[in-house]
Amino acid sequence: MPFDLTDKLVIGISSRALFDLEFENALYEQEGVRAYTDYQREHEDQPLARGTAFPLVEALLRLNTLLAERQLVEVVLMSRNTPDTGMRVFNSIEHYALPITRAAFSGGQPIAAYLQSFKVDLFLSKSVDDVQAAVDAGLAAATLYAPPDVSTASPEQIRIAFDGDAVLFSPESERIFKEQGLEAFQAHEQAHRFDSMQEGPFAKLLILLARLQQQFPAERCPVRIAIVTARASPAHARVVNTLRAWGVSVDEAFFLGGVAKDAVLAAFGAHIFFDDQDVHLKTASRVVPSGKVPYRGS
Numbered sequence: 001m002p003f004d005l006t007d008k009l010v011i012g013i014s015s016r017a018l019f020d021l022e023f024e025n026a027l028y029e030q031e032g033v034r035a036y037t038d039y040q041r042e043h044e045d046q047p048l049a050r051g052t053a054f055p056l057v058e059a060l061l062r063l064n065t066l067l068a069e070r071q072l073v074e075v076v077l078m079s080r081n082t083p084d085t086g087m088r089v090f091n092s093i094e095h096y097a098l099p100i101t102r103a104a105f106s107g108g109q110p111i112a113a114y115l116q117s118f119k120v121d122l123f124l125s126k127s128v129d130d131v132q133a134a135v136d137a138g139l140a141a142a143t144l145y146a147p148p149d150v151s152t153a154s155p156e157q158i159r160i161a162f163d164g165d166a167v168l169f170s171p172e173s174e175r176i177f178k179e180q181g182l183e184a185f186q187a188h189e190q191a192h193r194f195d196s197m198q199e200g201p202f203a204k205l206l207i208l209l210a211r212l213q214q215q216f217p218a219e220r221c222p223v224r225i226a227i228v229t230a231r232a233s234p235a236h237a238r239v240v241n242t243l244r245a246w247g248v249s250v251d252e253a254f255f256l257g258g259v260a261k262d263a264v265l266a267a268f269g270a271h272i273f274f275d276d277q278d279v280h281l282k283t284a285s286r287v288v289p290s291g292k293v294p295y296r297g298s
């Protein structure tokens with residue numbers, strides 16, 4: 001019987017998201033595929049350092065040890081490496097004892113086409129093109145920033161923080177803010193406070209995570225979810241009403257109204273934070289692993 005991925009939270013992760021391959025990537029870009037291949041072969045037994053998504057992946061895989069005989073999460077390596085250069089990545093996976101066994105090596109080709117083959121629910125990468133293609137195909141995907149200087153993430157409980165507009169929710173309201181300003185945005189959101197927002201690129205992931213949380217007793221849930229949004233009252237009401245309509249509750253919410261997001265994210269101790277705007281990501285990524293969610297192309 002084929003291995004069933006449909007009942008699991010499937011994370012697709014690129015080798016550069018999981019491990020620090022920045023030096024090697026620069027070598028590839030400056031000196032070409034041959035120099036890169038030779039270097040990776042020569043250093044095959046030298047484990048790679050942890051990358052931006054490593055703490056999240058490690059913590060997610062730990063969930064599989066909590067419920068007897070129930071696998072909740074599957075992590076698939078989705079890499080543009082060749083099987084040959086991918087050896088160093090697999091050796092590093094073994095070095096850190098990560099239970100990752102499935103992989104796709106596309107040999108330099110775009111990876112997006114294979115995400116659906118593995119029923120990926122979340123794709124994390126450093127390739128802007130691969131992430132854009134994944135988002136355009138309707139998947140939750142983010143381009144990762146460099147790992148933070150300090151991480152406050154605890155291994156005990158996975159903490160995931162989402163921006164609201166253009167991440168969990170559609171970018172419609174954000175567009176009003178950008179085009180017509182704060183006052184028009186507030187008035188619009190107040191007038192539509194009982195109308196659910198459309199699903200954004202990460203809505204399905206939030207719903208899947210909420211379902212995963214329900215498998216654990218609330219007081220000992222190993223996953224905690226926060227919304228960290230620049231919205232402030234009265235624009236908070238539409239967020240709460242939309243989540244109610246989706247049948248989802250989040251553990252924490254921060255309506256910051258212009259207060260910087262990084263301090264809250266550090267205090268929350270996020271394993272990962274997703275936002276659509278560089279202005280928030282630049283500061284956030286210094287304190288917590290962060291990923292940029294691009295707008296869906298038409």
Ligand SMILES: [Mg+2]
Nearest residue numbers: 163165166276
């Ligand atoms: Mg936003």
